[in-house]
Amino acid sequence: MIRYDHDFDARQWQRYIECETGFILPNIQYNWLENAVIQTALSYGLTSVQLWQQLPFHDELRQRLLDKALIHESRFFRHLPSIDFVTECAEQHQRRKLTTDDTSEMFRIWSVGCASGEETWSLAMSLAAKQLSNYTILGTDVSQQVLAKARLGQYDDEQQSLIPPYCQQFVQPLQPAIIDDEASVGNAYLSRINVSRTNVSSSYAYWQITATLKSQVRFALHNIMDEKPPTAHLQQVIVCQNVLLYFRKFDQRDILARLSKQCALGGYIILAPGEALFWRPSNMRRIAHPQINAWQKIST
DSSP, X not given: OOOOOTTOOHHHXXXXXXXXXXXXXXXXXXXXXXXXXXXXXXXXXXXXXHHHHHGGGOHHHHHHHHHHHSOOOOOTTTTHHHHHHHHHHHHHHHHHHHXXXXXXXXEEEEEETOTTSHXXXXXXXXXXXXXXXXXXXXXXXXXXXXXXXXXXXEEOHHHHTTSOGGGGGGEXXXXXXXXXXXXXXXXXXXXXXXXXXXXOOXXXXXEEEOHHHHTTEEEEEOOTTSSSOSOSSOEEEEEEOSXXXXXXXXXXXXXXXXXXXXXXXXXXXXXXXXXXXXXOXXXXXXXOOSSOEEEEEOXX
C-alpha cells in the first residue's frame, strides 16, 4: 500500500462515503478506504488534503473516488436458486400471457447493486436459455466505472468458468483489448485544474456476452438511497442481494420500503439468504422456500 499522508483520517472519509451514498464501510476495510483515497488523489496529482478540499466543487472527482472506495464484488450465477426462481416466475408470466393472447405486458426485472453486471447477465442468460421473450432487465449501481464494464459485457476466463454449460452459448471469445478509460476521464479533469497525471493502460484477455442478449438488458446509475426510482415502471422481480449489509438498519428499512413501492402487485423482492430478517411489511409475504429469501407483494 502506498502511504504518503501521515494525517489520514479514516473516520472522516468513512463519514463522507456514508453521507454521499449511505454505504457503511466497516472498520476492517479502513485499509481499502485509505488506498482508494490515496490512489484517487495521486492519479490527479493531489494530496488527500487537497482531494478533500476539491471534492465539493468537482462532481467528476467525487464520482471517481466513489468508484474506487466502494467494493463492487460479484460473480456469475452467484446464487443459482434465486436465478432459477426468477426464471420460473418469467416462465409462468409468459404462459399466462399466451393463454390470454395478451403479450403486451413486459416482464420487468431490476437487479439492484449490479456492480459490473455479472448478476444481470446471469439473469438474462437464464431467461434466454428457456427461450423466453418479452422481458427486460435493468441493472443499477452507484459506480459509473463498474457500469461501464457491465455495459461492455467483457470478462475474464475465471468468470466464464462459473457459467453453467446450458448458458455457454451466450458468450463468445474476444481478442485481448487495451483499456484506458480511467486515463481518458482523468485527463479531461486535469485539463481543467492544471495538474499533471501519468496515464496507465492495462491489457486484459476477455470473452464477451453475445449481442443477442444486449437488446433486453439496460444499465443505469442509481443510488438506492435516492427517493426517485431509476425507472417509472413497476417491476415483476427486484433482486437486491448482498447490498443491504452495507447500510444501517434504519436505512435498510427505508430502502426496502422504496423497493416495495417499485414492485408490481404479485411481484417479488429477492434478498440474499439471511438478509434483513427483521423485515415484516404488511403488504408483502415471505415465500416458503428452503433456499431463497423472497417476498411477494400482496397489496398496495
